[in-house]
Amino acid sequence: MTLIKDENWWRGAVIYQIYPRSFQDSNGDGIGDLAGIVQRLPHIADLGADAIWISPFFTSPMKDFGYDVSDYCDVDPMFGTLADFDAVIARAHELGLRVMIDLVLSHTSDQHPWFKESRKDRSNAKADWYVWAEPKGDGTPPNNWLSIFGGSAWQWDGRREQYYLHNFLTSQPDLNFHCEAVQEALLDVARFWLERGVDGFRLDTINFYFADKYLRDNPALPKALRNDSIAPGVNPYNHQLHLFDKNQPENLEFLQKFRAVLNPYGAAAVGEVGDAQRGLEIMAEYTSGGDKVQMCYPFEMLQPARLTAAGLETTFARMAKAAPDAWPCWSYSNHDTVRHISRWSLSDDAARAYTSMLVCLRGSLCLYQGEELGLPEADIAFEDLQDPYGIEFWPEFKGRDGCRTPMIWQTDNAQGGFTTATKAWLPVTAPHLARSVAAQKDEAGSMLAHYRAALAFRRAHPVLRDGTMTEIRAEGPVARFLRAGDETMFCAFNLSDGTETINLPQGEWQGIGAELGSQPAARNVTLGPWQICLARRVQV
Incomplete structure (x- = not known):
């Protein structure tokens, strides 16, 4: 199959998310890789998806499993090589699938050469590439901003005798988008992958790019307005109204620059809007007008509470009020949330109804690997946890490992056909084995059959x-x-x-x-x- 050239291919597309550590291991080390993705791409094509989104595979110390990048333009050896990535592109395109990759632009790893240079002193060429700030007179952090991963969003650095900003782990320093050189370097990263043949990007934490240049304190958020969709209730991050550490107006100009890079390639971008209060409105702002990103996904359908008919009505009313031409990308599950089968306590019949509704919604769609099998959240013991978020907030919050366990290809295999190793990086659980691709592929009433039918129905009806x-x-x-x-x-x-x-x-x-x-x-x-x-x- 040859891809049809279409700059609007993203509009209404079904995008299948691959978490590469857990999709398919090709070399027996217990960790998924790019060659494994090539092996399993026919499954996604047969499902009826239009595109894949691959979570980060860049060079990384893996403190946050690839969302801490130390080289934007290379593949981490655990996933393979650039040649392996080229093979993913070639095979996907042969199958009629477009390829989107995950760009983490708001922050890097502290092992990135940019940060290593920036932290040397206050006068080097990259001294202003990250968000550095003086301490208050008493030595405390410059303001009250909090990290999503717990505690202050500021980390002291003795070399510069300043604090640096980290909205996530202390090993993930935030880039300073007020520096034009940083913007240009990141746009060059996008160009590198576009030249390599990618069809677009998923932009991690798209609303975190800029921080308030004056570093003003965030106000308190009344308890009645708190929402736990981004962080669990045990995390004080939700005690603030995040007016100044994200969602800054300067972001719009950068997104226009990013769109200008995409346009000559016919490429598209979908942004992750991490905001529990104004996610829909920010999504509308970022996707309207035709000059910023094409799509964003807010968190309205990733909430702990089950999506209701009234919730759907409210969601679309808010979106229409914010911008009639906004373009959402809806999803029920991803690599950061409890799988919706468990989160909403769905029976198989309920899961089928929600899937049928999803394919009928206006917008583009994201499906998370294993969703088409009806996989529930895996129950992971503390000693098997890998996610720093889960380890920090255990036991009130068990983290994200339960949705990141290996994809299940076979039932008659202790590792579900994911790896030939005796142990995968996260355990394969017994409830998952019974729902393998092999067990469902020829079963007319299976969840996999329903997803195939639902995606075929959407494709058959352009409306x-x-x-x-x-x-x-x-x-x-x-x-x-x-x-x-x-x-x-x-x-x-x-x-x-x-x-x-x-x-x-x-x-x-x-x-x-x-x-x-x-x-x-x-x-x-x-x-x-x-x-x-x-x-x-x-x-x-």
Whole structure:
């Protein structure tokens, strides 16, 4: 298959996230790698995805498993070589898959040559490449900013006798985007990978690039307004309204520069908006106007609380108010959140209903590896934890390892076909083995079969990829809306264990989506627990 040149390929696309440490190990060391990705790409193509997003594989000391980069333009040896990455690009494109890679631009590792030079003294060529600040008169940090990983966001450095900013681990110093040379260096990184053939980027923590140049204190956030979607309740990070350590207006100009780099290549970017209070509004700001990033994903569907019909209505109303042309990228699970099967306590029937609804939403979509198998969160013992976040906040919060365990390819294999090693970097759990790709691939009623059918349904109806979405409302637990474009489609989803009756809009409707379990179209439709109704307006 040859990729069709299309600068709007991202619009409504289904993007499959690969966490490379856990996708496929090709050399028996217990850690996934790029050659393993090449081996398993046909699975993603058969699923019906349009693109892959690969989490970081760059050179790194792995304090935060690749989100602490020490060389933006090379592959960490544990994942392979640049030649292995080129093979990923070539094979993906052969299969009709576009390739997006994860760029972590807000911070580097403290082992990056840029930071090593910057911290030497206050007069070197990169002295202002990171956010350095004088202590207060009593030697304490310059302001009250907090790290997502716990404690102050400032770390003392004895060489410069200054503090440096780190929104995450102390080993992840924040770059100073107020320095033009930093911006240009990062744009050059993007150009390097675009020249290598990537089709776009997932931009980690896109709203963290700039910090307030005056380093003003964040105000307190009233307890009633706190939201634990980014950090667990045990973390005081949620006690602040983050007005000054992120979400700065200067970010818009940088995103315009980034978009200008993307355009000649027909490439796209999706940004991660880490903000529990204003995520939708920031997403709208960053994606509207056609001159910044094409997509962002906010955290509204990554919340601990189950997404309800009322929540869907509120989410789309807020987004429409913020910017009508905003373009979201929706996801239920990723490498930082408890898998939604467990987070929302979903039965298989409930999971199918939520998947069917996801493919009918306006926006692009991200699926996280193993989601198509219905994998629950893995239960990881403390002694097996790798995630510094989980280790810091155990036992109230168990971290992110439970969603990062190996992909399960086979049931009759102790390591699920992920590795030939006797032990993987994270354990393979028994509940996962029963849901392997091999066990589900030929089973008509499997979760994998449902995901394949759902993605095929979305592809067969272009209105779902780029049509309008109107009349979004909740009728009790039923979420309902219209999609309109080359056809008009009615969509309704009973997000409950009860039975509900709904009325279809005026007009003549033809039932569709039987392969997804859609109920026949009628003036009045009764939806049993987790049932759906999809119908096409008949033109007269």
